[in-house]
Amino acid sequence: MYTEELTIKAAAAAAKREENIKKSVPRMTAEEKNELLAAYHPDHNKDQSKTVLIGKNKGDKVPSELWTLLHSKSRISGADIGAEPEISAEVLVIGGGGAGAAAAIEAARAGAKTVLVTKLRLGDANTMMAEGGIQAADKDNDSPVRHFIDAYGGGHYAAKKELLKKLVCEAPEAIMWLSKLGVEFDKTSDGEMITTHGGGTSRKRMHACKDYSGAEIMRTLRDEVLNLGVTVTDFTAAAEILLDGDGKAAGAALVNMETGKIFTAEAKTVIIATGGIGRLHCQGFPTSNHYGATADGLVMAYRAGAKLIYADTLQYHPTGAAYPGQIYGALVTEKVRSLGAKLVNADGEIFVHPLETRDTVSAAIIRECKERGKGVDTDLGCGVWLDTPMIDMINGEGTTEKRIPAMLRMYERCGIDIRKEPVLVYPTLHYQNGGIDISPDCSVTGIENLYAAGEVTGGIHGRNRLMGNSLLDVIVFGRTAGISAAEKSKTAKHGKPSSDHICRYEKELEKAGIDTGAVSPAFLPDYTGRK
Amino acid sequence: MSKTVNVYFFGKKYEVPDDLTIMAAMEYAGYRLVRGCGCRGGFCGACATVYRIKGDKGIKTCLACQTKVENDMYIASLPFFPLDKQVYDIEKLGTDEKVMMRLYPEIYACIGCNACTKSCPQNLNVMQYIAYAQRGDYAKCAELSFDCVMCGICSSRCPAGISHPQVAELARRLNGRYLMPECGHLKRTVARVQNGEYEKELEELLCKSEEELTNLYNNRDIEE
């Protein structure tokens, strides 16, 4: 429910609605975008990043919050991990989101003894929350080549080309794979996929399952993981990757999240699929991410000797809920804009093309609020209007209910009918663009028997990911990780799993005189006592 | 400024700001959650919660991450409820009535009390979707259950011991796998990729200079 004051302010958007619907705003030129990003995108805020002092990325900048975790002591520092492993697997999957589940399915199908450990429950993950959809160039006016150009340009020409090529080429097959598992994509009665634009796409290739796209995919994958008899151990977090004497991955040190007990898993191959970073609340931003998105995989892999790529680029989703408090930072899916809703400032004026890439739209909103004074102030902060009533006006009554039921419900619970009133939005920390450096077979560069897939990896999306390419990445590379690891496990040999590399890492920290006073990985944020 | 309200977590009283969700209020009170908290966004069903407002006769249910506290709320979370999930091979199931009869026969023991529907925090018509499952109308069951977050509250209230979310999951998978129309353009494109039809163009693209790629990107035509 809006306060009286906000109701009055919302009238400014309503007054210009008819006119705004008809108005088309030009897209920015490349130069305009670059200038905007340099001045207003949080990634360019120099005080908020720090230089890495040890390890493979020595000399690189990373967000300060991640820097602290990378330079902290290990959670298993000094613990005895020499005991007999309690888990023994051919393929050990760490993380029960979309990438982990897809990997487990393929590994199990390939006949490998597969164990999946996850910090919360299977499916308590960013994947479950994806609303908007998944990209694939599968229509006759589209092609993987176009998809490549959209993603490469949108990612600021920084993607590792061979990874991106794999992503776009295997996209149609990924949609087919999901359909065969029973995922219910939105289709017309003759089977044509109902697709929309996402920010930065040149063809309408966003496939969706209403606005529960990730949930529909995740619950289907979870069901299949269980059907295949994969051993799933929930409330179990990995604290470190264990290596053998030759530096090959040989298992993981695990922690029971409820009892705190530390134990070990021994494995022929290990897949890291621990997802993103949102719950580190970089630069104090709220986040759209699930409770366990604390960059654990980056920390573990880094200590084991992996290299991180583009760890300095985070994605701030332009439309996080800025009001009311109970949903502050929650995602308002990009699909709202795909369906025609525009962004307007306090005066009811459109200030940016709604479907520019995410970094551009976020920077434009921040400029509107911070520099131009055209934001809408609330007691929680500042925001701009996302004019949701436009959706039914443009597409016909009932569209909101049919195409974005989760959004309608989220706001209904706050007493706001998005069909009648606009919503207030401000950027929210959403996605980690970079991550662990991998090859197209998902092997982690430089560490044998170790694989990674999903949001924890970097390079596929360059410095900015397009909407719908992450769910795609999770399926394409999750599956690949499962297949590669299962294959490797047939011949992989390793010595006794040990944590000696952790001791060496900590010695280096000591030598460099670093003491953050913290231990990592973080596992969960601490919100106790928070208002 | 927000006011405060009194709430009772597992019977113990706490004073909390009135604009917090139940989940945030527990944290404000000092709980460090491990169970009962997953997505924090209304999608995962980890935070199933049962409550009663002091003096009210009715039991209410909700998702703790999506519901604001109220004064005199007596709150208990239900972070786990034992649902029965049957194991099956989706490729070997047909779509006739017998599928449900074989895997989830308890749905036929439904006594029509409608407690499931009344308890659904997503406001789904749970009893009705179970009725469709009984009749083998899996498309309808899938449609009505689509917004299910599988929190399990319905099952906790069911005298017949039905695992509604699992029944619905099966119906949705059957619908997606067998009943929804096949997609022609998807099939065609998969075949084209498999025949290597894009390979040459992509390889050429990979060899282009940054400048050429920038040009291609900046001048690409965008579908209206």
Ligand SMILES: Cc1cc2nc3c(=O)[nH]c(=O)nc-3n(C[C@H](O)[C@H](O)[C@H](O)COP(=O)(O)OP(=O)(O)OC[C@H]3O[C@@H](n4cnc5c(N)ncnc54)[C@H](O)[C@@H]3O)c2cc1C
């Ligand atoms: C609100 C929201 C909406 C989104 N919408 C879209 C969209 O429309 N389209 C799109 O393409 N993308 C979208 N994304 C992005 C996309 O959903 C994610 O990037 C992607 O699903 C990540 O999948 P993942 O498997 O790599 O990670 P996750 O799904 O996050 O899974 C990681 C899993 O690992 C577990 N884990 C973490 N640390 C440990 C540890 N130490 N030990 C064991 N387990 C651990 C986590 O708890 C979690 O279960 C969205 C993201 C969010 C948050």
Ligand code: FES
């Ligand atoms: S925590 Fe996921 S629904 Fe509430």
